Amino acid sequence: MPHDRRDAYYHERIQEFGPCYANFNPLLAQLALNFVYTSEVFQQATGRYMAPFGLSKSTFNVLMLLRHGPEGGMQLHELGELLLVSRANITGLVDHLEREGCVNRAIDSADRRVRRANITKKGKALLDEFIPVHFGNLKILLQDLSGEEEKVLLGLLRKMRVSVAAHAEACGAARSPAYRTDQE
Amino acid sequence: MPHDRRDAYYHERIQEFGPCYANFNPLLAQLALNFVYTSEVFQQATGRYMAPFGLSKSTFNVLMLLRHGPEGGMQLHELGELLLVSRANITGLVDHLEREGCVNRAIDSADRRVRRANITKKGKALLDEFIPVHFGNLKILLQDLSGEEEKVLLGLLRKMRVSVAAHAEACGAARSPAYRTDQE
């Protein structure tokens, strides 16, 4: 079943080795290891062609949310919640994007504590330039999956995420720590 | 289809917004965004309960490879290749694990350039303690997926990884940069 060396190391011995443990479930074990591994491979490949555009996974996420999110921009606070990072971190990310002119901050007229981050023309132009490259590369990278497989994978990823999010509290892994520490 | 706000933002407008772009494929776009998002949620949840054991995604990967990898340990160089990180990075990771007594380095008797990293008793004991917790938590986190779904997901993740790895070169995202810079 495995197709490369790292997967093979995990696979070969986990079957005989696992049963010593309580809670052992070889399928879950393989799934977790392969999920992390696949995400490393995928994000390394995409990161490689993002870098020349001055984008990283995080800054791309911010720009995509601002572009596809609600009109009028988003509160930094809200961005942080969606991206699962602390407010301190989102401040830094927006600083970075602001320095490059892709985003601006505006004080919310209704609540002056709030800063709304908006994507600028330059930010949109950057996405306009990057996204076709991204889509083209995704088509290449994922070419061995059929459309049907992509659809199934997308559905399972969503289901997995919802499950993990719903049950994270049950294993002491509730929410972003940034929102835990303040609130109790 | 989407089950949360971040996914919804992407989903709602990408359909109408995407067609402006060359290469647009809404399925691939959703797949990429959801893959990254799911991996953030999953790794945040697992990271939360790993931390008290002094483990991170990277150090856990190293220990798992040393435990399940070949007898006699692995070359640092080989570890780096498997984990897709530079030699400088693997040096640091092994330093860290060595400081904590979970790993030791031994000079290879056949080739004295080579250091072999081995997992120690303490490292094994740490895994012995952590893995049952990990498996228990995985069972909780992924409880909304059926066994069949887990099997399908595992298969698709492997297929996706092989595809990405095979075609990474075709979009200028060949190998770990560490192995590119030195070798040409």
Add this chain to the structure above:
DNA sequence: CGAAAATAATTAGGAACTTTACCATATTTG
């Protein structure tokens, strides 16, 4: 109303991970 609590964002300080570039040592090759 006005004091206390809550909320939004920032700053400061620091840890972890990662990279590139360079260096030291050991091996292989011609």
Add this chain to the structure above:
DNA sequence: CAAATATGGTAAAGTTCCTAATTATTTTCG
């Protein structure tokens, strides 16, 4: 043996992320 190659390590730097403390603003409620 000299040159090229291979393995590891060190140094400097950047990114991402965190916690804790601070500032400004708004909300709550006695």
